[in-house]
Amino acid sequence: MNGPETAREHPYDPEPGDMVVDASGHVGRVMGHEGPNYQLRHPEGGREWKAASGTLRPATQAEVLSAAVSAANQRSRGEIP
Template structure:
């Protein structure tokens, strides 16, 4: 129940294209759409969307986005087979 002068539980409406962090998982992505009470968020480098409740969403800061991109690059390079350097 909200009383005057208190913060609402979910004051932020997220817009498509905003970069957010899923506080549950630490994943960073781009808001794609809202379906009912959940937002659909896609990884920065593309891929499968996942659903996030707005109470678990926070604005991603630049270091979040950079860490996410670096993790994806590391994952891709470690999964490459047959490479000889």
């Protein structure tokens, strides 16, 4: 069977280093996991945040590039170090 049932049978299980998108749409690199939560960090670095395992999906190349450009723009405006 395809669709939501298949997704529940085989949840996405990212490995450290994988680029993912969380439920809020933020792109992050998987740093590790603890129980049902994964620790993510922005591709350009920064503070980690937690995301529930069932809410993650692989990030597309376009999403990773967009996150990197956004961080570069924030740095150029002095909003982040």
